[in-house]
Amino acid sequence: MTNTPTPLSVVEAYHRxxxxxxxxxxxxxxxxxxxxxxxxxEITTKDDWGRYLARFVPMLTGTPELTRxxxxxxxxxxxxxxxxxxxxxxxxxxxxxxxxxxxEIHLAFDRLSYMPPVPA
Numbered sequence: 203m204t205n206t207p208t209p210l211s212v213v214e215a216y217h218r219x220x221x222x223x224x225x226x227x228x229x230x231x232x233x234x235x236x237x238x239x240x241x242x243x244e245i246t247t248k249d250d251w252g253r254y255l256a257r258f259v260p261m262l263t264g265t266p267e268l269t270r271x272x273x274x275x276x277x278x279x280x281x282x283x284x285x286x287x288x289x290x291x292x293x294x295x296x297x298x299x300x301x302x303x304x305x306e307i308h309l310a311f312d313r314l315s316y317m318p319p320v321p322a
Contacts, residue, residue, distance in 0.1 A: 209299035210270070213277040216297075216304060221265040221283075225255045233303040240309040251307065261285045268292065275299050283311070 207215075212231055220228035229252050238251045245254050264284040271278045277297045282290060291312055298306035 207302050208272075209275050209277050209297070210272045212299050212302055212304060213270075213279065213297050217279060217281075220255050220259060221262065223259055223262075225252060225259055228255060231302075231304050232307075233300065233305045236304060237306045238309075239307065241311065258283075264289070 216228050216231035219225075219231070229248065232248050232251065234248060236248050236251065238245050238247065240251075240254070242254065245251055262283060262285060264282075266282050266284070268280040268282065270280070275298055277299065278294065279297075280292060280294045283293050293309065293311035295310075296306075296308040297304050
């Protein structure tokens with residue numbers, strides 16, 4: 203019996219890699235033609251996504267997970283990417299997985315919550 207990865211196990215491995223600081227490993231779970239949708243319209247390709255993660259990951263202080271859902275080849279994760287600026291901003295990602303590769307990522311979060319506080 204072979205252990206064929208499920209869409210959920212692929213997404214979990216990807217998520218563990220980047221939240222653990224290993225962006226290069228995380229990118230191995232993405233198809234070369236991955237479609238990326240994020241609040242930053244400049245992020246559309248695998249290379250863009252890698253640059254985005256490489257800038258964001260060093261700011262992380264924690265990533266407690268709220269929940270996950272799986273429906274066929276789609277997986278959704280909700281979690282709290284914590285930084286020095288926020289510990290309570292919710293992020294949600296919807297993934298589509300084909301085989302062992304993530305082919306779509308749709309990320310939603312409040313970008314303003316990650317901005318430094320405005321001095322009074």
